Amino acid sequence: MIPRYSRLEMAAIWEAQTRFRIWFEIEAHACDALAEVGVIPKEAAKAIWEKAGHVTFDVARIDAIEKITHHDVVAFLTHLAEFIGPESRFVHQGMTSSDVLDTCLAVQLSRASDILLADIDALLAALKRRAFEHKFTLVIGRSHGIHAEPMTFGLKLAQAYAEFLRARERLVNARKEIATCAISGAVGTYANIDPRIEAYVAEKLGLAVEPASTQVIPRDRHAMFFATLAVIASSMERLATEIRHMQRTEVLEAEEYFSEGQKGSSAMPHKRNPVLSENVTGLARLVRSMAMPAMENVALWHERDISHSSVERMVAPDATITLDFALARLTQVIEKLIVYPANMQKNLDRLGGLIHSQRVLLALTQKGVSREDAYALVQRNAMPVWRGEGDFLALLKNDKDVRKVLRGAELEELFDLGYHLKNIDFIFKRVFGES
Numbered sequence: 001m002i003p004r005y006s007r008l009e010m011a012a013i014w015e016a017q018t019r020f021r022i023w024f025e026i027e028a029h030a031c032d033a034l035a036e037v038g039v040i041p042k043e044a045a046k047a048i049w050e051k052a053g054h055v056t057f058d059v060a061r062i063d064a065i066e067k068i069t070h071h072d073v074v075a076f077l078t079h080l081a082e083f084i085g086p087e088s089r090f091v092h093q094g095m096t097s098s099d100v101l102d103t104c105l106a107v108q109l110s111r112a113s114d115i116l117l118a119d120i121d122a123l124l125a126a127l128k129r130r131a132f133e134h135k136f137t138l139v140i141g142r143s144h145g146i147h148a149e150p151m152t153f154g155l156k157l158a159q160a161y162a163e164f165l166r167a168r169e170r171l172v173n174a175r176k177e178i179a180t181c182a183i184s185g186a187v188g189t190y191a192n193i194d195p196r197i198e199a200y201v202a203e204k205l206g207l208a209v210e211p212a213s214t215q216v217i218p219r220d221r222h223a224m225f226f227a228t229l230a231v232i233a234s235s236m237e238r239l240a241t242e243i244r245h246m247q248r249t250e251v252l253e254a255e256e257y258f259s260e261g262q263k264g265s266s267a268m269p270h271k272r273n274p275v276l277s278e279n280v281t282g283l284a285r286l287v288r289s290m291a292m293p294a295m296e297n298v299a300l301w302h303e304r305d306i307s308h309s310s311v312e313r314m315v316a317p318d319a320t321i322t323l324d325f326a327l328a329r330l331t332q333v334i335e336k337l338i339v340y341p342a343n344m345q346k347n348l349d350r351l352g353g354l355i356h357s358q359r360v361l362l363a364l365t366q367k368g369v370s371r372e373d374a375y376a377l378v379q380r381n382a383m384p385v386w387r388g389e390g391d392f393l394a395l396l397k398n399d400k401d402v403r404k405v406l407r408g409a410e411l412e413e414l415f416d417l418g419y420h421l422k423n424i425d426f427i428f429k430r431v432f433g434e435s
Contacts, residue, residue: 001317001318001321001322001325005283005321005322005325005326006321006325007321007324007325007328009115009324010112010115010320010321010324010325011317011321013108013111013112013115013317013320014108014316014317014320014321016059016062017056017057017059018108019104019108020057020059020062020076021057022104022107022108023073023076023100023104024052024053024057024080025204025205026099026100026103026104026183026201026205027048027077027080027091027092027095027100028045028048028049028052028053029200029201029204029205030092030093030095030183030197030200030201031044031045031048031090031091031093032045032049032200033194033196033197033200033201034090034093034194034197036196036200037194037196037197039093039094039194040090040093041090044087044090045090047084047087048084048087048088048090048091051083051084051085051087052080052083052084055083057076057079057080058079061079061082062075062076062079063075065078065079071097073097073100073101074097077091077092093192093193094185094191094192094193094194094197095183095185095193096185096186096215098182098215098216098217098304099182099183099184099185101309102182102213102216102217103181103182103183103201103205103207105222105312105316106178106179106180106181106205106207106217107205107206107207108316109175109178109179109222109225109316109320110175110178110179110206110207112316112320112324113171113174113175113178114175115320115324116171116229116232116320116323116324116327117168117171117172117175119323119324119327119328119331120164120167120168120171120232120327121168122327122328122331123164123327123330123331123334124161124164124165124168126331126334126335127157127158127160127161127164127334128161128432130154130157130334130335130337131154131155131157131158131161131428131432132154132428132432133154134152134153134154134157134339134341135152135154135155135424135428136152136154136421136424137152137153137154137339137341137344138150138151138152138153138341138344138345138348138417138420138421139151139152139153139156139253139344139347139348140344140347140348140350140355145245147347147350147351147354147355148355149355149356149358149420150348150355150417150420151420152421152424153253153254153339153341153344154424154428155424155427156242157334158427158428158431158432160235160238160239160242161431161432162431163235163238163239164235167231167232167235170228170231170232171228171229171232173228174224174225174228174229175225176208177221177224177225178221178222178224178225179206179207179208180202180207180208180209180210180217180221181198181201181202181205181207181208181209181210182198182209182210182213182216182217183197183198183201183202184198184210184213184215186215187214187215187303187304188212188213188214188215188303214300214302214303214304215303215304216300216303216304216308218298219294219297219298219300219308220298222294222297222308222312223291223294223295223297223298225294226290226291226294226295226315226319227291227294227295229287229290229291229319229320229323230287230288230290230291232287232323232327233283233284233285233287233288233323233326234284234288236280236284236326236327236330237280237281237284237285239330239334240277240278240280240281240284240330240333241277241281243256243274243277243333243337244274244277244278244281247274247277251343251347252340252343253339253340253343253344253347254337254338254339254340255272255274255337255338255340256272256274256275256276256277256333256336256337256338257333257336257337257338258272258338276329276330276332276333277330277333279326279329280326280329280330280333283322283323283325283326283329284326286318286322287319287322287323287326290315290318290319293311293315294311294312294315296311297311297312348417351385351386351392352385352390352391352392353385353391353392353393353415354382354385354386354392356392356414356415357378357379357382357392359414359415359419360378360396360406360411360414361374361375361378363406363410363414364377364378364402364405364406367405367406368405369405377399377401377402378396380399381395381396381399381402393411393412393415396411397411
């Protein structure tokens, strides 16, 4: 991923030096286990750690070797031998390249997941704080983009909070599923390496053991992981899109913070654009696009091919780095979001009371009017208001058929905005608990 959309901690997981360090630890832990079961001398295992445990690997040197070998793991092992010397003959005993590559990827994705989980926690904290801040801030709810009935802005944020709680749970499960180690040798039979080696390395790296690898860890695990990232990205886009709509000039119920010295347009000095939310929307599309090739990686030939390799070298860093950046950006948007309750009230009043039509409909049915007749009565008074030809309450009061059923005071009571707040506490307790 380009530096513009990268944060240092996540990007560091995917740097070559980090990758080679994990490769070394896999090999060195395996040597410790091999020494314990008597396959290699204990002095050799100790020497491997002492001679290479703290070195900085020469990435350029490894790349140069790979140009000759056309094999990245062999190039690394060749470079490692330059540090270790004679004991290097004991490195990679009974192992195959995928044992190193797949186990390393599991470590990297696990570490990336931990960062993403922390990102989601930060977003959840921001959503919770702002939700309680605007728990009873009335705003119009919309369906199909059209004014529907009153709700609160806090409820919008509570809905997002509940969605990202689900996102967090999915990521926890995806992390668990991806955090598997496979050191089973060629075609996964353990013919040349004891299964105890795999168990030892897995424990040292904080991974579970893959119960039945081929020569690779099955890619359904990776497909689920990247699909989970894609769903999280979709939830992010939903929230970002809501903010973008609310910032539209004719709506302006909320807007992104506009900092001192910020410019919205090179041509129009008045512009204040929802650029951060738009950026999150675009990045979410990118993360989603990486789920499909991960799914296509599941179907490999027999016990192993490398058609998945080129895909994962790109999507693993790019998806995690992009999502990390986007989550941090969305959190920033929520934390600094400017809310305009006065504009929310203005929009609530915009349709001349039509937002109370369902209450009138229900009240008529409660008085004995059939639903079909009640609907017709309400709609015939609503449509003129929709065209800008009057006030809904006034028209209802003047409708002789409505007056037969509902008195003026009863109609006025049906236009109380506070009525729509009665279950907000109930919803908040269900979402946030008793806090």
